[in-house]
Amino acid sequence: MLSTKLFRLVSHNGTRISMSTGVRITENPLDEKKFQHYKNLHELEKSDAKPVGWGEAKPFKSIPRPKPVPIFGNIWRFLPKIGNFHGLDFVEIQKLIWDQHGDIAVLEGLNGPPIVMLFNPKYFETLHRNEGVWPIRRGLASLDYFREMRKYTYPRFGMVQHQGEEWFKYRSVVNPILMQPRNNLQYIDKMNLVADELVDNVKFLAEQHNGEMPDNFNNELYKWSLESVGVVTLDKHLGCLKRDLDSHSETQQLIQSVLQVFELTYKLDILPSMYKYVSTSNWRKLVKALDFILKTNVKYINQTLDKLQTKEIDINDETSSVLQKLLKLDRNVAVGMSIDMMLAGIDTTGRVLAAGLYYLSKNPEKQTQLRNEAVALLQDKDTPITKEILAKASYLQGVIKEVTRLAPIAVGNLRTTVKNLIFGGYQVPSGTDVFTCNLALCTSDDYFPRAKEFLPERWLASGPKELSHKNTNPFVFLPFGFGPRSCIGKRLAHVELQTALLKIIRNFELQWPHEDMTFTTTALYGITQPLKLHVKCVNQ
Numbered sequence: 001m002l003s004t005k006l007f008r009l010v011s012h013n014g015t016r017i018s019m020s021t022g023v024r025i026t027e028n029p030l031d032e033k034k035f036q037h038y039k040n041l042h043e044l045e046k047s048d049a050k051p052v053g054w055g056e057a058k059p060f061k062s063i064p065r066p067k068p069v070p071i072f073g074n075i076w077r078f079l080p081k082i083g084n085f086h087g088l089d090f091v092e093i094q095k096l097i098w099d100q101h102g103d104i105a106v107l108e109g110l111n112g113p114p115i116v117m118l119f120n121p122k123y124f125e126t127l128h129r130n131e132g133v134w135p136i137r138r139g140l141a142s143l144d145y146f147r148e149m150r151k152y153t154y155p156r157f158g159m160v161q162h163q164g165e166e167w168f169k170y171r172s173v174v175n176p177i178l179m180q181p182r183n184n185l186q187y188i189d190k191m192n193l194v195a196d197e198l199v200d201n202v203k204f205l206a207e208q209h210n211g212e213m214p215d216n217f218n219n220e221l222y223k224w225s226l227e228s229v230g231v232v233t234l235d236k237h238l239g240c241l242k243r244d245l246d247s248h249s250e251t252q253q254l255i256q257s258v259l260q261v262f263e264l265t266y267k268l269d270i271l272p273s274m275y276k277y278v279s280t281s282n283w284r285k286l287v288k289a290l291d292f293i294l295k296t297n298v299k300y301i302n303q304t305l306d307k308l309q310t311k312e313i314d315i316n317d318e319t320s321s322v323l324q325k326l327l328k329l330d331r332n333v334a335v336g337m338s339i340d341m342m343l344a345g346i347d348t349t350g351r352v353l354a355a356g357l358y359y360l361s362k363n364p365e366k367q368t369q370l371r372n373e374a375v376a377l378l379q380d381k382d383t384p385i386t387k388e389i390l391a392k393a394s395y396l397q398g399v400i401k402e403v404t405r406l407a408p409i410a411v412g413n414l415r416t417t418v419k420n421l422i423f424g425g426y427q428v429p430s431g432t433d434v435f436t437c438n439l440a441l442c443t444s445d446d447y448f449p450r451a452k453e454f455l456p457e458r459w460l461a462s463g464p465k466e467l468s469h470k471n472t473n474p475f476v477f478l479p480f481g482f483g484p485r486s487c488i489g490k491r492l493a494h495v496e497l498q499t500a501l502l503k504i505i506r507n508f509e510l511q512w513p514h515e516d517m518t519f520t521t522t523a524l525y526g527i528t529q530p531l532k533l534h535v536k537c538v539n540q
């Protein structure tokens with residue numbers, strides 16, 4: 001059952017419900033003039049005009065592509081024995097298409113509409129430079145269905161899913177709060193506490209398992225990312241990293257629900273599924289998981305509202321949390337954003353930390369360089385990390401960039417074009433889905449020298465010139481996307497990752513005595529096997 005307090009937050013028609021906090025709360029703080037300005041720009045950009053050279057460009061239907069067959073489209077390619085995509089990961093499929101068809105190809109006859117796939121940074125640039133002020137990134141259909149089902153209870157569910165005007169209004173409220181480095185660095189003390197708990201748990205697990213991390217260590221990293229997001233969005237230490245966490249506890253259920261959402265949306269939206277016609281068991285599981293996340297978030301937000309009402313916390317305080325700042329502006333956005341941050345901020349950061357620990361354990365020399373930096377900056381193993389320390393940790397920045405080059409969570413970026421465009425001499429009409437295959441290019445020697453190797457120094461101003469990222473078109477490496485639609489949690493993710501990586505490397509030596517890890521694409525990209533790191537405590 002949903003909390004009855006929920007209805008203090010949002011009414012059925014989405015209008016504001018007054019509360020006696022003594023605080024001015026506006027439903028839509030967006031300046032009308034600013035909104036009209038962007039709306040006009042958007043209308044202007046959405047033109048049917050044909051770009052220069054359109055007449056000479058080849059028609060859309062002549063873009064090279066894996067040929068679909070009647071009825072089965074290209075699905076047959078995934079079948080054993082006959083299909084050339086069988087057993088391949090999505091990134092391997094992209095590389096095959098690139099090899100066979102060149103820098104532009106169409107993938108059609110699968111679950112959704114045709115997708116134009118691009119393999120050239122100049123085309124990426126054309127796409128992003130023409131995406132407009134309200135870029136469209138088609139969301140997952142299953143989440144759209146859910147949003148429709150719950151629209152009266154949660155009118156602002158899912159920024160990721162919104163488009164156009166609705167998206168802009170939502171994002172304009174959140175941008176000044178989440179995209180401000182100052183607001184994210186404000187969490188550094190809390191991030192230190194969360195990272196310390198993770199370090200304690202790694203030490204404990206190493207003692208328990210003869211120095212090897214157990215099979216479920218990946219789960220420990222998800223607990224870390226949920227705890228980190230929780231302190232920001234819910235003003236709450238959820239206690240995810242407590243060692244005796246009961247498998248039926250609310251926190252563990254929250255972690256499982258978030259992970260399930262990713263697994264289920266992949267099954268429902270990317271693999272063939274009948275859920276749009278009949279209520280399948282995966283669809284019912286998705287609704288249950290999302291309802292659980294919503295219910296839990298609303299419960300904690302109501303607790304913050306209670307504190308505001310009793311003046312236990314002051315909403316006008318400069319150092320108030322992201323949740324408090326959002327509540328001050330628009331309560332529906334606060335609810336929606338807390339859920340978005342939970343859906344978008346747990347699996348993502350958890351996966352990148354896992355990949356980072358893997359690459360450091362595989363590359364002892366680079367690990368030593370990072371440790372030297374950590375020892376120079378942190379006098380003791382438990383010295384708290386400050387924003388001044390982070391500003392000096394240049395090798396750490398290089399490590400994070402290199403990890404997101406080799407193991408980004410999104411293998412590319414998706415946009416629906418808002419005008420007619422030409423790529424590589426082919427016409428691509430407005431309204432077409434276009435995907436930039438960034439990871440394929442990031443791991444190609446054509447774009448990064450010794451592209452398969454983990455070389456953080458390529459990102460450093462002091463690094464070898466021949467390796468420098470500056471020789472590469474900047475549109476190749478976009479792990480957080482591009483433009484107004486780029487990741488809103490980017491700065492927060494950086495603070496989380498920097499704090500955890502620096503603390504772990506200051507405390508432990510990591511080794512990887514196993515076969516190379518494989519990475520695969522589901523809804524997100526990342527490691528697939530248990531992260532059974534070998535861990536030794538650092539002496540000094």
Ligand code: HEM
Binds near residue numbers: 480482
């Ligand atoms: C290392 C961790 C992360 C990576 C690599 C990452 C990457 C991305 C990417 C590639 C996009 C799509 C951007 C585009 O289409 O241009 C995105 C969108 C988004 N991310 Fe992240 N993300 C991370 C962490 C986070 C965190 C911690 C949060 C929440 C606090 C978050 C919230 C979002 C949201 C809400 C969107 C949708 C933005 C919109 O549609 O306007 N992400 N992220």
